Amino acid sequence: PLRPGQATATGLWRHVLGLTQARRRAWRQAQRQATPEAVRTAMLAALQAGSPARGTAILADRRRLQALAADLEAPMTITSLTTGRRTAGPGTPTEP
DSSP states (O other): OOHHHHHHHHHHHHHHHHHHHHHHHHHHHHHHHHOHHHHHHHHHHHHHHHHSSOOOOOOEEEEEEHHHHHHSSSSSEEOOOTTOOEEEESOSSSSO
């Protein structure tokens, strides 16, 4: 349960953003009905749309990122956070 101060702030933000109960219910229902393929398709579309404009950081297993990179139109550089070395991308080896 929210305390009065939190409830007031939450209510104000929901009102300012236009987040009605109906919109919130529809959002939750859409999340519950999402299939893994639909999520993957939406994620690829978002990555492709945002790639030219700015950098994107994704924390995930390197093999999964390499599989994802194969489906993208633009090249994706994969860098290891633990070593700081580029481990995949244009002109780099695929293994560290």
